[in-house]
Each structure stands twice: as C-alpha cells, then as structure tokens.
Amino acid sequence: METELTERQKLVLALVIRDYIETAQPVGSVSLVERYKLDFSSATVRNDMVTLTELDYLRQPHTSAGRVPTEEGYRYFVRQLMGHTDLPAPTKRTIIHQFYQAGVDVDRWMHLAASVLAHQAQAASLITAPHPERVVFKHLELIRTHGRQVLMVLVLSGGEVNQQMLSLAEPVSQDQLSAVAQRINQNCAGLAVTAIEGLKQPSDALEQDILKLVTTEMQRSIRVVAGELYRDGLTHVLAEPEFGERAFARRALRLLEERPLLEDLLSRTVLTDDPGGVQVLIGGEGTWEELRECSVVLARYGAPGLATGTLGVLGPMRMPYGRTISTVRFMAGLLSDLVEDMLTED
Amino acid sequence: METELTERQKLVLALVIRDYIETAQPVGSVSLVERYKLDFSSATVRNDMVTLTELDYLRQPHTSAGRVPTEEGYRYFVRQLMGHTDLPAPTKRTIIHQFYQAGVDVDRWMHLAASVLAHQAQAASLITAPHPERVVFKHLELIRTHGRQVLMVLVLSGGEVNQQMLSLAEPVSQDQLSAVAQRINQNCAGLAVTAIEGLKQPSDALEQDILKLVTTEMQRSIRVVAGELYRDGLTHVLAEPEFGERAFARRALRLLEERPLLEDLLSRTVLTDDPGGVQVLIGGEGTWEELRECSVVLARYGAPGLATGTLGVLGPMRMPYGRTISTVRFMAGLLSDLVEDMLTED
DNA sequence: AATTAGCACTCTCGCATCGAGAGTGCTAAA
DNA sequence: TTTAGCACTCTCGATGCGAGAGTGCTAATT
Structure with a gap:
C-alpha cells in the first residue's frame, strides 16, 4: 500500500515535484537540500530517492542525472501530498469581476469563461455548454425566412x-407555419421525448415532419457531450519546454x-456528479497516447439531474496542480451558479 | 519596373521558388540544373542568381549556401509567374461531395467548410459567417424560458x-410577450435600422426596451467583421519546419x-467585392509582425451588397500558392452559391 | 556579348575529442 | 539510522577538423 512511505520520504517526493514543476530540470540531492535548507544531508536524501x-x-x-517525477509520482502527490488549496481571495475577486461584466448571452458567458480559465491556469481550457439531462419540450417557433427556407427554433427545458x-x-405561408407551431405547442408542452413519440400522430404531413425533427433534436441534445464546445489558450501549451x-x-x-x-475523452472519463469534485487525469492514464506528456483537470458543473456541462x-x-x-x-x-440562475423558477 | 527580367531569369526564379517550396532547403545552382535538366549551365544560373x-x-x-526566396520574390512569383491554375476536376468533385452531405444548418456548413478548407490546403483555415451588408428587419419572436429570462430571436434579411x-x-406572461412581438413585427417589417430608430416610439416601456435592443443588434450586425468565426487546422502550421x-x-x-x-487583420485588408478576387498577403506586408514567416490567402464570398463573409x-x-x-x-x-440559395426569393 | 569551364575560397554541418560539472551509489564511520 | 568521503558515470558545451555544397571570379569558348 501507499502508506509505506516515511514522513521524510513524502517530504522529499513533494519537494522534488515542487522543484521540478518550477524549473523543468531534473533535481539532484545536493541542490535539493541547499534550496530548501533541509536539516538532513544529501546522502540521506539520496537514500530516500532510491526507495522512491x-x-x-x-x-x-x-x-x-537528477530525478524526475513519474506519472505515478504525480498521482501520489495529487492524491496524498498536495492538501486542499483554495484560490486566494483577491484572485477570486478578479475573476468574478471579469466574469460579471459580460452580458446575459450564454454564448458570451462561455467564451469568457474559457478565456478566463485559460488565462488563470496558463494552459488550454475547454468548456462544453450546459445542457439538460432530462429534456422536456417547452416551446417551438417556425419562422419563414427566405423562399422555402424555414427557421425552426426549439426551446427545451x-x-x-x-x-x-x-x-x-x-x-408555405407564415400563417400556416404559425398554426402548426401552435398546435404542437399545445399538444407537447412539458412532455419528455418519449412521451412525444408515443403521441397519436396527426394526419397533417407537415406537422408530422416537424414533430419528427423535434424529437430527433431532443434526442441529440440528451447525449453526454452536446452543444457547443468552447476552447481557449491553445497557444499556452506551446510555451512549455x-x-x-x-x-x-x-x-x-x-x-x-x-x-x-475530445468527445471520447470526455465521455470515457466517468465524472462524478458531485459539483465540488475535480478529476485529474495524469499522463493519459495509459489510454490516451496523445496525452503522454499532458495532464487534464476536469470538473462537471451545473445542477445535477437538470443541466450540466x-x-x-x-x-x-x-503543472501546478x-x-x-x-x-x-x-x-x-x-x-454552476449561472446555471442555477437560469433555472430558478422554472 | 518588373519587366527588366529576362525570360531565363524568370524561369530560374520560378524554379528556385518551386524547389524551395518542396524541400524547404536553400537551393543551389548545380542541384537546380541537375534536378530540372536545364539546357544551360550552373554558371549561367549563378549569374542570373546574382541579378535576382x-x-x-x-x-x-x-x-x-543556396538561395532562398524573399518576400518580394514570392510576390513577384504570385503576381507574374504563377499563371492561373484551377483545381483538378476530381478534387472539386470530392469537395462538393463532402460538402453537400451536411444538413441545412448554417453553423454546420461553416464548420464543415473550415474543415474542408484546412484539409485541402494543409494549413489553418478561417471563415467568418456570412452577414448582411444592408440589414432589414424581418421578424421577431419573444419566448419566455425560465423565470424572468426571455429569449429574443431576431430574424434579419x-x-x-x-x-x-x-x-x-x-x-411577464408569454401572452404579453407575444403581443409585444406582434406589434413590433407589424410596425417594423422590412425597415432598415435607421427607419426603425426614426419611428415614433410607443409608450409601452417593455416594447420600447425591446425595440432599443433590436436596433442595437442590427447595428452590431452591420459591422465588417461580425458573427461567428470558424477556424480549423491550426495544428497544420505546427507541422511546417x-x-x-x-x-x-x-x-x-x-x-x-x-x-x-484577427479582426484587425480582416478589416485592414481591403477586400475587393469581386467574388473571384483572391487576395494574397505575403509575410505580413510590413504591417503584421506576427505574420513574418506566414502568408495569408483571403477571399470574400457571398452576394455583394447583400450578404458577404x-x-x-x-x-x-x-506555401504552394x-x-x-x-x-x-x-x-x-x-x-457564394450557398448564400445565393439562402437569398433566393427574398 | 553571352555563355561556360575551371578553380580557389568560404561557410555549414556532422563527428570526434575533451574537460568541467553535477549527480549517483557504495562503503565505512559516527 | 544517518552521514562523510570518494570513485565513478554521464551529460553538456567548447573546440577542432574534414567533407560537402555552393559561390564568385577569371579566362576561354561560341
């Protein structure tokens, strides 16, 4: 088990990792004791190092050459050694400030969040838009735009x-479209996708087609990774040696x-619904060759059971974990607060 | 002027560029004559090279060391030497094939176009969504979603x-919202932004607020670089030596x-409205330090005067220009065809 | 006058050598 | 169990050198 490490060995491991994260250079026993003014000698450190x-x-x-942490080393560090840190209050305020000066457009919120995250972490960030876990039909609009082109706007829970x-x-005229939309709105309001499919189908061909599309969209929307994907800070990773x-x-x-x-990565990563839970994937975990030198820090956000991203x-x-x-x-x-806000008084 | 080059010098320049584009290595006089079986000697080539x-x-x-094209060299090449090439028919068919199996969603069209472009050119691609040059109000919908949140859907020309x-x-209830939307739709259909602003304002506070938002959105939409930006193939540029x-x-x-x-780049690049016109920016043209080693090939698409991107x-x-x-x-x-289609029978 | 052969010269690049420095592992003493 | 001492290993940067590729110049050729 993992408890076979002495306290001093844990300290050595932690310091090696800390130093390596800073300098990106293999760290040796002598420089370690010098740098952190340890009260035991480099020979002792060396002995611990062979164990580690x-x-x-x-x-x-x-x-x-000096020592470098392995993937296992990082994992142990994150799991046992790191301790819970919290963002300093001023940083939090800065983020909140940047964040709340956006408008109310969800799209802009997401862009901004990605940007802030990338900047704060000095790494590439990615965010999926929040999407409902149980989709309920709310409202449908059909709008004639040009020629036979019709815009379908579908509002879900x-x-x-x-x-x-x-x-x-x-x-088709706008009036006809409006009539169809109205009928569907009356029949389907508040229904889940399965309920709509079970509905006795009306004879109107247009209405039937539209209903088919609506359920298709609802199904698509229920998948784990849905909606837009927001990225930022891709160039940060190029800066790393x-x-x-x-x-x-x-x-x-x-x-x-x-x-x-990306969808593979997100879907295969079983995310706890626990909102405080942050998952750390270190070095691809043997599954993703692409991530050999990388780590990924993931979290689920939103209101569990309703809408998450x-x-x-x-x-x-x-990485400074x-x-x-x-x-x-x-x-x-x-x-999560944002999603909460959007959902209040549903 | 540029006509002071002999035919042979032009040939040498063209071959040097062609070779360098392929090999990314400085090209020397001897290897040039060998590779392209020229019927004059390397010494002659050397003489031409000093002139160039x-x-x-x-x-x-x-x-x-061998010679390498300068920015000026590339420019001359593109302007005078390159000749008009056209995509081979099979390639065209491939593209069209990939392209037309997308749905009808503009967003997906754009994503796909960016992807195809990046793949074909083996470079980073970027596309701005088409947006109207003269915006006319068409339709407005107000949909209550959650609590006091209202979704405004604004359809423009x-x-x-x-x-x-x-x-x-x-x-506010959905009925109230619908009533307001209906009033606005009747009053504003077919009007440009200026006309709407000149409209005598109704006393209803909600209606007034909404109208304000509508005109703001219309103005935003008229800017040169508007709407979504689609990118793809960023990693291609990393592959280049x-x-x-x-x-x-x-x-x-x-x-x-x-x-x-990016907006700076696009807006400062005066684009001809000529749909066949492709602009080539080589090496930042002295303005963009970021583009020192890069070239950008740009084109405007869409229906001039109506909607372009x-x-x-x-x-x-x-780059294989x-x-x-x-x-x-x-x-x-x-x-452009796509935009044309969307606009037919307006 | 333009082209070409010949040649001396230059510069890079790859390779081998070498010494300094940093770090390790082991052994023996504290 | 910890530590001092020491021999050994390996990298890294500097240095030197030869091969190869390419140039520029001059003189001969067409």
Whole structure:
C-alpha cells in the first residue's frame, strides 16, 4: 500500500515535484537540500530517492542525472501530498469581476469563461455548454425566412435553445407555419421525448415532419457531450519546454481540435456528479497516447439531474496542480451558479 | 519596373521558388540544373542568381549556401509567374461531395467548410459567417424560458438570425410577450435600422426596451467583421519546419486565437467585392509582425451588397500558392452559391 | 556579348575529442 | 539510522577538423 512511505520520504517526493514543476530540470540531492535548507544531508536524501525510484514515483532520465517525477509520482502527490488549496481571495475577486461584466448571452458567458480559465491556469481550457439531462419540450417557433427556407427554433427545458434551418418541399405561408407551431405547442408542452413519440400522430404531413425533427433534436441534445464546445489558450501549451519536440505539441493540440477525440475523452472519463469534485487525469492514464506528456483537470458543473456541462484544462504533466485544481473548482462553482440562475423558477 | 527580367531569369526564379517550396532547403545552382535538366549551365544560373539577389527576389542565408526566396520574390512569383491554375476536376468533385452531405444548418456548413478548407490546403483555415451588408428587419419572436429570462430571436434579411437572452425587471406572461412581438413585427417589417430608430416610439416601456435592443443588434450586425468565426487546422502550421522555433509558431497561432488581432487583420485588408478576387498577403506586408514567416490567402464570398463573409487560409510563406489560391477561390464560389440559395426569393 | 569551364575560397554541418560539472551509489564511520 | 568521503558515470558545451555544397571570379569558348 501507499502508506509505506516515511514522513521524510513524502517530504522529499513533494519537494522534488515542487522543484521540478518550477524549473523543468531534473533535481539532484545536493541542490535539493541547499534550496530548501533541509536539516538532513544529501546522502540521506539520496537514500530516500532510491526507495522512491524503486516504488516508481521517481525516475532518472539517465544514470547520474537528477530525478524526475513519474506519472505515478504525480498521482501520489495529487492524491496524498498536495492538501486542499483554495484560490486566494483577491484572485477570486478578479475573476468574478471579469466574469460579471459580460452580458446575459450564454454564448458570451462561455467564451469568457474559457478565456478566463485559460488565462488563470496558463494552459488550454475547454468548456462544453450546459445542457439538460432530462429534456422536456417547452416551446417551438417556425419562422419563414427566405423562399422555402424555414427557421425552426426549439426551446427545451433548462433554457437550451436549438435553431435549425429546414428546406420545405414546397412554399408555405407564415400563417400556416404559425398554426402548426401552435398546435404542437399545445399538444407537447412539458412532455419528455418519449412521451412525444408515443403521441397519436396527426394526419397533417407537415406537422408530422416537424414533430419528427423535434424529437430527433431532443434526442441529440440528451447525449453526454452536446452543444457547443468552447476552447481557449491553445497557444499556452506551446510555451512549455516539454513541447520542444513539435510532434508532442501537435498531438496534444490535435486532441483539442478534433471533436471526436475530445468527445471520447470526455465521455470515457466517468465524472462524478458531485459539483465540488475535480478529476485529474495524469499522463493519459495509459489510454490516451496523445496525452503522454499532458495532464487534464476536469470538473462537471451545473445542477445535477437538470443541466450540466463540463469544463477543464489541459496542460503539461508538469503543472501546478494545486493552483489549477482550485481554479477549475472555482470556475465550476461560478458556472454552476449561472446555471442555477437560469433555472430558478422554472 | 518588373519587366527588366529576362525570360531565363524568370524561369530560374520560378524554379528556385518551386524547389524551395518542396524541400524547404536553400537551393543551389548545380542541384537546380541537375534536378530540372536545364539546357544551360550552373554558371549561367549563378549569374542570373546574382541579378535576382540584387533585385531582392532572392537571398542567401549565409555566404556559400543556396538561395532562398524573399518576400518580394514570392510576390513577384504570385503576381507574374504563377499563371492561373484551377483545381483538378476530381478534387472539386470530392469537395462538393463532402460538402453537400451536411444538413441545412448554417453553423454546420461553416464548420464543415473550415474543415474542408484546412484539409485541402494543409494549413489553418478561417471563415467568418456570412452577414448582411444592408440589414432589414424581418421578424421577431419573444419566448419566455425560465423565470424572468426571455429569449429574443431576431430574424434579419439574408437569413441572419440573432438570438439573445434577456433578463426582464419583472415576470411577464408569454401572452404579453407575444403581443409585444406582434406589434413590433407589424410596425417594423422590412425597415432598415435607421427607419426603425426614426419611428415614433410607443409608450409601452417593455416594447420600447425591446425595440432599443433590436436596433442595437442590427447595428452590431452591420459591422465588417461580425458573427461567428470558424477556424480549423491550426495544428497544420505546427507541422511546417519553419516553425521549429516555437516562438514563431506561437505568434502565428496567437493571431488566429485572439479575436481582436484577427479582426484587425480582416478589416485592414481591403477586400475587393469581386467574388473571384483572391487576395494574397505575403509575410505580413510590413504591417503584421506576427505574420513574418506566414502568408495569408483571403477571399470574400457571398452576394455583394447583400450578404458577404470572408474566408481564408494561413500557412507558411513557403506555401504552394497555386493550389492554395485555387482552393480558396473554389470554396468561395461554393459558399457564394450557398448564400445565393439562402437569398433566393427574398 | 553571352555563355561556360575551371578553380580557389568560404561557410555549414556532422563527428570526434575533451574537460568541467553535477549527480549517483557504495562503503565505512559516527 | 544517518552521514562523510570518494570513485565513478554521464551529460553538456567548447573546440577542432574534414567533407560537402555552393559561390564568385577569371579566362576561354561560341
């Protein structure tokens, strides 16, 4: 088990990680005692280091170089050693300030959140828009725009709005459209997707088509990763020295750019619904080759059971976990409040 | 003037550029004659090269290395030497095929277009959504979503749709909202923004607020760079050898990531309204430090005077201009057709 | 007058060598 | 159990050197 470490060994591990995070250089026994004014000698540190190396918490790039944390080392650190840190109050105020001067547009909120997160964590950020977990039909509008083009605006529970353009087979007047919309609104208000599908279908062909589209959209909206994806700060990861090898940097950025990869990552990461819960993925966890040198800090936000989204940060494995985790946690809280606000008095 | 080049010198310049684009290596006189089986000697090529170097079309990284094109060299090449190329028919078919299997959602069209463009050009692509140049009010919907939150859906000419969330001071019923929307729709249909502002204002406070918002949105929508920005293929630029220096890559990607920079670029680039016209910006043109090693190929698309957008590609200066330009031109044509379709029978 | 062969010269790049520095592991003493 | 001492290892930067590629110049050729 993990409790076989002495207190001093834990301290050494923590300091090595801390130093390496700062300097990005392998850290040796002598420089460690000097730097942190330890009251035991470098030889002692060396002995502890061999133990830690045998346990696969540390690694040496080559004989006679300093030690570097392994993935396991980081994991142990995050789990046991790090302790809970919280964002300093002034930082919190700064974030809140930046945040609340946006308008009321959800889209802008998300952009801003991504930007703030990326800036604070000095890493790439990603956020999925909040989306309802149980979708209920609220309102439908059909608006004729040009020719046979019709705009369908579908409002679902949780404030989610889908809009989509349709091309009808033949021109229809706005009045006809309004009539269809009205009928559907009366019949379906408050129904979940299954209930709508079970509804006795009316004979009107247009109405039937529209209903089909509505249920399709509702189903699409129920998937885990739905809605828009917001990213920011991609260039931050280029600044890190571990990405001197461009191939690394490309792989990491590709993950953020290609949606299927990202959805895979988000969906395969079982996220607790616990709003304070922040997940830390270190070094791809053996599953994602693209993340070999990276870590991801993820959190779910929103109102559990009603509407949730995901937000996270991607950075180098050598990442200030304490700070990053508390930033992510704090932002998740902020966004949860926002969702809460949107849902009040439903 | 530029006609002081002999035919052979033009040929040499063209070949040097062509070779450099392929190999990314400085090209020397001997390898040039060998590679392209020229019927004059390397010494002759050398003589031409000194001329071209004096004219600032070529440059040598250091004495006794091969020649490399300068920005001026590329410009001359694009302007005079390149000749009009067109995309091969099979490629066109492929693109069209990929393209037309998207749905009818404008948002998805744009995403897809960015993706196709990035893939074809093997570079970073960017597209701005089409937006009307003369905005006319068409339709307004007000939908109560949650609590005092109201969704405003504003349909403008050209099929542009704005949606925005409002927080009202106090709760209003859906019926009241519909009534207000109906009144506004009747009064404002077909009016431009100025006409609406000149309208005698009704006494209803809510209606007045909404009208204010409507005109604000219409004004926002009229700006040159408006609406959503679509990007793709950012990682392609990392693959190019010139970005071995990470600082370069970062600067270039920053330009694409930070909206203000990008808007500056797009707005300061005077784009001809000519739909076939493709603009080529080589090496930042002395204005954009971020683009020192890059070139940008831009085109306007859409229906001039009605609704237009911009699309473009960012890649290394060492870029296959012929292919890229024809790809951009072709995509601009496709998107123009799309806009055309949306506008038919307005 | 334009082109070409020949040649000396220059500069980069890859490779090997070498010494300094940092760090380790081991052993013996405290 | 901790620590001092020491021999050993390995990287890294500097230095030197030779091969290769390319240039510029001059003189001969067409």
